[in-house]
Amino acid sequence: MADGRREPTSKYTLDRGMPGAFEGETVTRRRFMTLTVHGAGAIAVSAFALPALGFAAGSALFDRPPVEWEAVGPPTDFPNDTYIPRVVTIIRGIGQVGKTTVYVRARNPDVDAPPNPRGYDEQFIAVSTRCMHLGCPVRYVDAAKRFICPCHGGVYDFEGMVSGGPPVRPLDRFYTRVRNGQVELGPRYSVNSEFRRFPSYRDPAQDLDGIGQYLYPGRFSTPKMD
Amino acid sequence: MKLPLPPLPAALQPKPKRPGEAERVKPLDQAKEAGIATLDWVDERTSLSGAARWTMFRKVPRGTNWFYTLGSATLFAFLSQAVTGVFLAMYYDPSVTHAYESARHITNDVFLGEFVRGMHKWGSTVMVILVCLHMARTFFFGAYKYPRELNWLIGVVLLILTFVMSFTGYLLPFDQRSYWATVVGVNINGTGPLVGPFLSDFLRGGAEFGSTTLSRFYAIHMLLLPGAIIALIGAHLYLVARLGTTAPPWLKAESGEGLREERT
Numbered sequence: 055m056a057d058g059r060r061e062p063t064s065k066y067t068l069d070r071g072m073p074g075a076f077e078g079e080t081v082t083r084r085r086f087m088t089l090t091v092h093g094a095g096a097i098a099v100s101a102f103a104l105p106a107l108g109f110a111a112g113s114a115l116f117d118r119p120p121v122e123w124e125a126v127g128p129p130t131d132f133p134n135d136t137y138i139p140r141v142v143t144i145i146r147g148i149g150q151v152g153k154t155t156v157y158v159r160a161r162n163p164d165v166d167a168p169p170n171p172r173g174y175d176e177q178f179i180a181v182s183t184r185c186m187h188l189g190c191p192v193r194y195v196d197a198a199k200r201f202i203c204p205c206h207g208g209v210y211d212f213e214g215m216v217s218g219g220p221p222v223r224p225l226d227r228f229y230t231r232v233r234n235g236q237v238e239l240g241p242r243y244s245v246n247s248e249f250r251r252f253p254s255y256r257d258p259a260q261d262l263d264g265i266g267q268y269l270y271p272g273r274f275s276t277p278k279m280d
Numbered sequence: 281m282k283l284p285l286p287p288l289p290a291a292l293q294p295k296p297k298r299p300g301e302a303e304r305v306k307p308l309d310q311a312k313e314a315g316i317a318t319l320d321w322v323d324e325r326t327s328l329s330g331a332a333r334w335t336m337f338r339k340v341p342r343g344t345n346w347f348y349t350l351g352s353a354t355l356f357a358f359l360s361q362a363v364t365g366v367f368l369a370m371y372y373d374p375s376v377t378h379a380y381e382s383a384r385h386i387t388n389d390v391f392l393g394e395f396v397r398g399m400h401k402w403g404s405t406v407m408v409i410l411v412c413l414h415m416a417r418t419f420f421f422g423a424y425k426y427p428r429e430l431n432w433l434i435g436v437v438l439l440i441l442t443f444v445m446s447f448t449g450y451l452l453p454f455d456q457r458s459y460w461a462t463v464v465g466v467n468i469n470g471t472g473p474l475v476g477p478f479l480s481d482f483l484r485g486g487a488e489f490g491s492t493t494l495s496r497f498y499a500i501h502m503l504l505l506p507g508a509i510i511a512l513i514g515a516h517l518y519l520v521a522r523l524g525t526t527a528p529p530w531l532k533a534e535s536g537e538g539l540r541e542e543r544t
Contacts, residue, residue: 260470
């Protein structure tokens with residue numbers, strides 16, 4: 055072609071002069087067989103690879119743990135000016151590893167903000183010991199009325215608000231309720247620096263103020279609470 | 281001065297060889313022959329000797345020095361980790377309730393257990409150091425340049441896999457230090473925007489650090505990463521054999537008469 059244009063090719067293999075072409079066919083048998091074999095291979099691989107991937111990631115990302123409440127003692131056990139440590143089980147069946155310490159006290163109207171307007175009236179405050187820097191265990195020092203983290207020097211005030219060091223948000227909390235004369239602790243939830251509740255609790259080091267709440271999305275597996 | 285031998289009776293004197301009689305085959309020669317025959321049998325069916333010669337007998341540039349052994353040193357550190365790791369797995373139990381106890385059992389009760397576990401523990405640090413030295417050698421000698429960029433890329437992936445290996449292996453003794461270090465490490469992964477939370481859930485096998493976390497780390501450490509590392513080491517070594525090694529940068533290129541002629 056002198057002008058660089060190509061003649062429109064025929065859709066029939068015979069017209070295109072392909073070896074082994076038959077009349078009326080638009081794709082050669084060799085090409086058809088190649089595509090069929092590749093397609094069958096792809097189906098066979100995805101038949102084991104996709105379920106395996108789903109198996110590895112699915113329950114980790116989508117499983118919704120059951121909501122469980124654990125009694126930690128009668129309401130009279132908990133004053134409103136200091137914390138009482140209680141050990142609760144967050145994963146069953148794995149012994150010591152599934153337990154964590156929670157600091158519990160009664161709501162103190164002089165310190166705490168009014169209860170969550172969405173109607174979940176909590177008379178007790180249960181503060182998680184998981185440091186919001188990188189997850190080390192904090193301990194409550196009564197003399198200083200502070201939570202102190204041993205790893206990287208995070209410090210929180212009486213309410214659990216960050217008062218020093220690297221943590222990015224206040225300490226997590228647990229839902230509380232009173233049943234049968236016992237204070238019971240429910241699932242964990244996160245709060246941002248205005249103590250707004252995030253029922254899908256985030257991992258430590260994930261900021262929940264401003265853009266942070268969108269950069270660190272919650273889990274699909276959050277139990278419905280309020 | 282050589283003294284004459286005492287006269288021997290005719291029956292004890294060594295008999296001269298008869299003409300036409302073949303020499304007696306010694307056992308050493310027989311063994312050699314058998315070995316060669318076996319290798320020939322394999323080679324006739326695989327043609328592996330050419331590949332072996334291509335891999336082993338390569339020309340190396342002038343100036344090759346001890347710095348060029350860092351890659352082999354890393355390979356040997358990996359082999360040592362692989363061997364000790366396989367044998368540690370014979371005694372180790374990756375369940376949350378028994379992991380610490382089985383690690384303690386290896387160290388305190390099993391014959392040579394402390395030694396083999398120590399080899400694996402300190403060997404991992406040695407491997408990381410050697411990988412970094414090997415990478416520094418490649419960088420400062422300019423050995424990452426054309427045509428070896430792909431080998432540099434494979435090496436970077438191997439470096440990352442080595443770090444992931446160290447990270448997943450650190451949890452397995454399941455003492456206080458490894459538990460909290462892994463909590464911190466997984467939470468650092470979680471700080472990645474958007475994907476971070478899902479990545480740390482994937483690593484933990486859920487929202488909380490539990491029994492699935494340990495078995496997951498064990499499977500990654502034992503099966504997934506070693507396979508990937510072995511495959512990539514194969515590709516890395518193939519490219520080394522294919523492209524050859526570089527001369528050290530302080531060596532000037534030779535300017536012979538023939539070279540100058542070719543340039544014009």
